[in-house]
Amino acid sequence: MANSPSGESVTQRIVRVLETFDADRPVQTIAEISRRGELPPSTGHRMVADLVDSGLLERDDAGRIRLGLRLWELAQRGSRALRLRQIALPHMEHVQARLREHTQLAVLEQDEALFLERLSNPRAVSNITRIAGRLPLHASSSGLVLLAHADHALRERMLAGPLTAVGPETVTDPDELRTALERIRRDGVAIAPGSIEDVSTGIAVPVRDGRTGPVIAALSVVIPRAAPTAGAVDELRSAAVRISAQLTQPPRT
Template sequence: MAKASAGRSALSRQILLLDSFSTNQPFLTISQLSRRSGLALSTTHRLMAELTETGLTERLDDRTYRLGVRLWELACRTPGAIGLRETASPYLHDAHAVIRQHVQLGIADGRDVLFLERLSMQDAVVSSTIIGGRLPLHASATGLVLLADSDPDALADFLAGALPSYTDATIHEPRALRAALADVRRQGYAVTDGHIHPSARGVAVPVVGAAGETVAAIGAVVPNDSQPWLHIVQTLRTAAERTTTALRAAARPASDPDASPGGRYRALVHSSDQSMEFLSRDRPIRQ
């Protein structure tokens, strides 16, 4: 039987191998990588040797492989997702200090929420969120906030796809999802009681970018009980508004008097004002 990878470039085959790793299975053998990627065993062996040589994967003493630190290093240079995480980080920590459960930052990616950050407490309620993890947009409060900002065509495409359920409370019908999204737009926040786990309640608000679009959502996962939760919305809104202010400052040129020091670096790095000013300077590199 012909392999599904026939006709692919070397780069796309290497991406297939990298995508074979998951949070549940971070260590894989050559045979497992071959099966998961659909690549021939000999091709898998050759490409994994190249990936390991460049540091994108690492080979362990037991002959299993894992993703390499080099991938993390490269990811930290991306001005999009990581820059947003850096910018929002101090405000997420402020919110977490008040809420003392799970606080998270997510962006829309395809049909999913991709979580860029998650802060937790040892005794917090159950949560399925991990950094770099995903959840379907329709199933979480963070996802509903992001989906509510979709244009009509994109929303219609989303509703035409599958809406899997995690619990009896998960929204799984298009009409119910449209109604929930209308509520999110009207209220400016989303609340999901037991949509992922019966014991957990999700609360989320949008993060608005420099152009007025929703670029992310800040959410919290708290116990799904009788305790009031509206104060959580306000805490998250404060974090989102401060993140928006920082993003707008980052969008301005460094020459703008209202921009933060080192403004042109704000999309990639977020640190103290003195550090940002230092980073904004053109410094000679020692040979």
């Protein structure tokens, strides 16, 4: 696609426009989109108009802009994340029903943990993650599992830092993190008390593409800090095995 005078492609600018939306900013004015997307006002107006015409963005009665249903529709077609989520969801529901705590599914996406699904309970412990939200790999139990099983180059890049603290006990020392990742690979579980919030412990296990395939996701729960972890680990491991086995089955037609 044609480049801008700065050398940036149209695709890159479209992505910047879409990335200005998040859970805290679901609706924006064109001026806000242009400013947050670092686009000249005329370019922002033109791009937003084109994206509204295509259905990727929508305009409300007040003239404000939000993500369009067309974008959601396209994302559901043949997405590997969609199939993983569909297979995992019944097993996540079982875990959530047994533990009555937040249950989550995350994948590695552009050096971060991207959460595909989250099941909650009104009485569950505090948890900051959201569906389609992201966290640094070193700062959550899910991210730690994904980082532990990532390729060597990614691990070394993360260990080179900087490792920013997200919670009171986020591991930010490279040597300590390296040791933790080795332990996670050995034990098959990440237990991270206080990594994000002081009142909670994150527990995550790997989900493989088949029983012995590569790790493609992390299944996790967030439990109260004082709660025992053994039962949650057993529930997660059992669910992860079932999910992994089902991933090898051909999709239903």
